Amino acid sequence: MRTVIPLMILGLGVADCQAPPAPPKEEPVTERLEAPAPDTDGILRVLVLHDMEGLSGQDDPRTFDFDHKDRYAEGREHLVGDVNSVIAGLFAGGADEVQVVDGHGSGNPEPDLLLDRLYSRAQMVFRDKPFRQYVDLVEPGVYDAVAVVGMHAKTGRRGFASHTYTLGIEILLNDRAITETELVAFSFGRAGVPVIFASGDDRLGADLATMPWIEFVTTKKATSASTAELRPQDEVRAELEAAAQRAIGKRGEAKVMRIEGPIKATIRAVPPASLQVLEGVPGIDYKDESVTFLAKDFQEAYDGLIELIGVATTNYSRVLVENLRSSPEGSKFLSEYNDQLVGRWLDVESGRWTPPAPEPPLEGQRYHGAR
Numbered sequence: 001m002r003t004v005i006p007l008m009i010l011g012l013g014v015a016d017c018q019a020p021p022a023p024p025k026e027e028p029v030t031e032r033l034e035a036p037a038p039d040t041d042g043i044l045r046v047l048v049l050h051d052m053e054g055l056s057g058q059d060d061p062r063t064f065d066f067d068h069k070d071r072y073a074e075g076r077e078h079l080v081g082d083v084n085s086v087i088a089g090l091f092a093g094g095a096d097e098v099q100v101v102d103g104h105g106s107g108n109p110e111p112d113l114l115l116d117r118l119y120s121r122a123q124m125v126f127r128d129k130p131f132r133q134y135v136d137l138v139e140p141g142v143y144d145a146v147a148v149v150g151m152h153a154k155t156g157r158r159g160f161a162s163h164t165y166t167l168g169i170e171i172l173l174n175d176r177a178i179t180e181t182e183l184v185a186f187s188f189g190r191a192g193v194p195v196i197f198a199s200g201d202d203r204l205g206a207d208l209a210t211m212p213w214i215e216f217v218t219t220k221k222a223t224s225a226s227t228a229e230l231r232p233q234d235e236v237r238a239e240l241e242a243a244a245q246r247a248i249g250k251r252g253e254a255k256v257m258r259i260e261g262p263i264k265a266t267i268r269a270v271p272p273a274s275l276q277v278l279e280g281v282p283g284i285d286y287k288d289e290s291v292t293f294l295a296k297d298f299q300e301a302y303d304g305l306i307e308l309i310g311v312a313t314t315n316y317s318r319v320l321v322e323n324l325r326s327s328p329e330g331s332k333f334l335s336e337y338n339d340q341l342v343g344r345w346l347d348v349e350s351g352r353w354t355p356p357a358p359e360p361p362l363e364g365q366r367y368h369g370a371r
């Protein structure tokens with residue numbers, strides 16, 4: 001914006017005026033682009049993080065939602081095909097190991113990826129405790145590169161299913177709205193790991209002008225947030241493989257994105273989310289559906305943003321209530337719910353009920369993400 005305004009003034013013929021245009025305001029440089037950390041163990045290990053909205057052959061939002069069983073099954077086919085094409089390219093380019101992590105979370109207790117169809121030399125990341133895919137796999141000397149597959153544009157970009165983190169959320173770091181791909185890049189940047197590859201719709205391609213070293217494959221053209229113009233799927237898959245192969249070849253030229261603290265972190269909500277409940281709370285910097293805070297580093301910014309997302313998404317229940325009010329069965333459900341709320345209060349007040357302790361992670365259970 002700052003560079004555009006002086007040009008507009010010149011265009012209006014104000015150029016004769018003697019006063020030089022004000023220099024752009026000096027801002028602290030908090031983002032740095034660096035060369036990737038060297039591969040210390042001699043094993044070129046790549047993490048593939050997949051989402052599920054930017055897949056080839058996909059133009060129906062029900063395909064990434066576990067609640068729509070039939071369409072979701074189609075989405076899983078698109079997913080395993082795109083992911084396997086990328087993995088094949090990574091190995092062809094010289095990767096020694098490829099691990100895959102589920103960055104989507106469709107609501108399925110199992111990974112969205114069909115594991116019996118996963119490229120045989122690749123492994124899915126499992127842990128014995130729930131973990132946060134964007135931040136808990138970041139350790140120095142483990143991964144040498146990250147490839148993101150099936151990603152989407154950020155909130156407000158009219159991309160296919162465009163959003164940031166979850167429905168109705170926009171995330172800004174130092175006043176710049178970022179995509180999930182950039183969130184991943186900043187997180188892995190802490191360990192010197194670059195994002196070298198991404199796939200998604202044309203709107204994501206435009207968003208990622210911030211990361212010009214990325215090998216990007218356009219899987220489809222968004223025509224609205226819920227519709228897309230598809231490209232022939234085998235053509236896209238061939239490109240996914242070729243681009244992933246190239247990405248490995250030029251890993252040394254890729255950039256690590258580092259963001260230093262203090263970081264100004266902002267979350268902005270749009271429907272169905274809202275942050276309005278925080279208006280007027282002392283100590284909270286709330287304005288126009290946005291909350292801003294200063295974080296000492298990326299982790300603190302991320303943690304704070306996630307907590308605020310938790311607040312903003314409580315507004316989803318308005319849609320539920322609207323929906324329930326519109327039918328007799330729904331209204332009946334709402335009045336039972338109200339009785340339950342009152343019952344819970346009276347039970348707690350009488351000492352008849354105490355909240356159960358949070359369930360510990362199950363022994364022997366494997367987790368593929370936060371749930």
Ligand SMILES: [Zn+2]
Pocket residue numbers: 051052103104152165180
């Ligand atoms: Zn996503």
